[in-house]
Amino acid sequence: MENSNFFLWLAWALFGSFLVWLIWKRYLPAVLEAPAPPKELPVAQPAWLFCEDGTALDRRVQWFGLRPGGRTVVGARPRAATGDTSFVYLTADDIREDHAAVLFNPATGRYEVETLSDGTVLHNNDPLPLGEKAELADGDTLDLGRISRFRFTLTGPESS
Secondary structure, three states, X not given: OOOOOHHHXXXXXXHHHHHHHHHHHHHHHHHXXXXXXXXXXXXXXXXXXXXXXXXXXXXXXXXXXXXXXXXXXXXXXXXXXXXXXXXXXXXXXXOOOOOEXXXXXXXXXXXXXXXXXXXXXXXXXXXXXXXOXXXXXXXXXXXXXXXXXXXXXXXOOOOO
C-alpha cells in the first residue's frame, strides 16, 4: 500500500465522474418535472365523548373513544368497527339505529357532528336538523335523545 497506482486512481475517478454525469442526465429532468408534494393535511388528535348522564356508575365506562381521523357512529345497533368507522352502542329507548356520527374533517382540522336519523340531537342545547353538520370544540355538549348527554373532549380519561 505504499505505492499507489496513478492509473488505477484515474480509472476510478473517470468511472465515478461518468456515473455522476449519467445520474444527473437521467434523473434531474424527472425530479424537476415532478409535481409539488401535496399539502400536508392536519393530523387528527385523539378525542372522546364523556357521558355525563345515562350511564353506569363506573367511571371507566363513561368514556367513549372516537376514531382519530375517521368516523364514529353512535346508535342503538351493536356493530364491529370497520376500516374507517367505529360504532358506539347505546341502549336507551329513544336512540335510533344510526343516531349521530362524529367525524374528522381534514380540510378544517376539526371534528364535526352530523345527525343521521330523525332522533333528537342537541349540540350545545341547540337542535341539529337531519343531515346537517356542526363543528365540535373541546367542551361542547351533545344530547342524544332524552336521556344521554355527552361532552366532547380532547383530553381523555385520567389514567389510574
